[in-house]
Amino acid sequence: MNLDDLVELNRRIANREPVAVVTALEVGLEPGDRVVIVSPDEVSTQYYAEPLREAFRTGKSGLVEVEGHRFFLNIHLPPVKLIVTGAVHISQALAEMARLTGLDCTIIDPRTAFATPERFPNVTLLAEWPDQALMRVKPDRFTAFVALTHDPKIDDPGLIAALRAGCFYIGALGSRKTHAKRVERLQSQGFTAEEIARIHAPIGLDIGAVSPPEIAVSILAEIISTMRAKRRAA
Template sequence: MRLSLLSDLNAERAARRAAILVTDVASGEQRLVRETDVASDLLAQELRESLRRGKSGLVERNGRQFFLTVQTPPVRVVVIGAVHISQALAPMAKSLDLDVTIIDPRTAFATPERFPDVPLLAEWPDAVLPEIGIDQYTAVVALTHDPKIDDPALAAALRSDCFYIGALGSRKTHERRVQRLTASGFTDADFARIHAPIGLDIGAVSPAEIAVSILAEIVATLRKERRRSV
């Protein structure tokens, strides 16, 4: 690989942007296709499918073979609330190769003892989320049940292009949440992005079961386009 291509690939990785290195198997010629340029590429369909799957592989077009080396940012789950569900969710998410960050300004809950080996930010979401950033490879999960903490996080998520937003609470709780966020200028189209009540309906009761339902919904949302294409 040319040094310039490697440098460009590293730059995309640092910026949490997806990219694909296309290698012509016969000639060895290589080019880097950034995610924003996929639609205009001759291999657009193959590139889009590779991005959906998040896997590298060999494709063929007009009798020529190309190896697609796919680089996508690690999927990040930003959890608002250092609660029991979060304690169960964090290690499960790690086993799925998801990066987890816990945010909770309540220092009595946000302790390293309760969340070992997990990035933990004892800050208010509206203060820290702009710093860590929310992109299309980010899921935002609001679990505190406290509007003072959850609402600013949800507002930040709704203003972003994150792929998943979920909020804990009953339908009545969510109705009140919608009323509050409506006052901040959000619309029905925005609220349609929020999974509430959070998680797939598997009859979950315990914190661990609720964590399973949340992660299942995150994965289902992440792989939505792939599921539709098969």
Template sequence: MSEQAEVLERLAAWADAGLGVALAAVMRTWGSAPRRPGSLLGVNARGEFVGSVSGGCVEAAVIEAALEVIAGGGPPRVLDYRVTDERAWQVGLACGGALQVYVERPGRELVRELLAALAAKEPVVLATEVATGAPRLVRPHAPDPGLDPALAQAAREASLRDRTGVVETPGGALFLRAFNPPVRVVLVGAVQIAQALAPMARLAGYDVLVIDPRRAFATEERFPGTALAVEWPDAALARAGLDRHTAVVTLTHDPKLDDPALAAALRSEAFYVGCLGSARTQAGRLERLAAMGFGPGDLARLRGPVGLPIGAVSPGEIAVSILAQLVAALRRPEPPAT
């Protein structure tokens, strides 16, 4: 489950139980602030919280402000945390770090709408008037003739870049937060490396699907809590659908399983396509895919041998190298070459 979904689900549950709630979000950061813009912290009237806006550095101060917003029922608050010698110990920021946090009382229906969009894998952008807290849910990839063109463009960019930020409009500042579908990691081959990689990817907040037609391999006992598709990859991937929020990793060394999955991934917008195997195995794989009609541009998308070159040996170490390379592809415009 993604961090966004976890925070929103807890907020919805607290609100359904009759508790007042507040939502804090990082608006901007400077220097060595530990969490990026868009990071969320949910708080209820009892002081219970979920999520993080600073990795523990300023949570106590933000929770205190959130409780005041809940109790007072007033407008949102913008909190600035900057390091001085006097305040460094008080708020715990690293030297040179600063962040700005927005604290608001979200409506129950808005929280439900955001959760529904995440469940439906529909990208949305929450555009909030900074001064008043008035929210507007923008569907950046759906036509909306009534939407201001500048806001529509800003929302599309926020969604495509998975970014949070503040934009100035004639009507005042808007706080834009992208709520994109959770990253999905598809592992082809229910092998030992997949047993290590699946829980690691889930801990990172990604949805995981393991595909393998071999019933002895793809079992709940071997992959507790992981979605399984006990069928051939081409059929499973056609049903699952691959988009720009999807990573595909083949792990079997078997062309009958790996090649159809790679072909499906290369025909999609998947942001990461990785293949386990030696350089020699990769060379043969590229020849087979070229024979299927894939050109040099398509084949250049393949990460193989998969994973960062950290000298990994064990299944667990190889899983770490794969996940690290996947995260780099997701978070960096141009991941480092391997």
């Protein structure tokens, strides 16, 4: 890899952009001809598109062979962030499960009686209003956003920020009646029905969950399912 390619790779990684470095393992080629930097948007232009799509989906680097030619795919994906509004029982379980699966979890809740380090150890905890906290956390398309408070003053600013940022997963706790009112509020903010339909509500996979830990399992499973599907479609 030449210096210009290295600079470009580091720039993309710093900007949380998914990128692959494809190295052709062929004898007789100059180094600059062997290395290609590819984003998910550019996958379809490559004749090794199928294994590259799968590598982006799984996040796994490795050796592939296409039409008798061997390539090494070095995949660089931004760490997936999980942002949760609501320091509640469900988010206590969800934060621990997210840590075990490698997600970078942040809990946001201005209610200092709930948002305490004792209840949320080993996790980024911001006892602030979401509109303030999200200016620093900065959701993006490699972010899953979950709203759990039932309080529009806390959940809605986060949902608005998540929709505008194009988060790959957006979920909100509440009944269909609660969500219908949420839809009306979001429409008043200028969001279309198609944009609002990206919100998973009721949240989580339908596994018959009852307790807070079970609901947390259903939410995390839905996040992972959506994450893999999005990468597969890249």
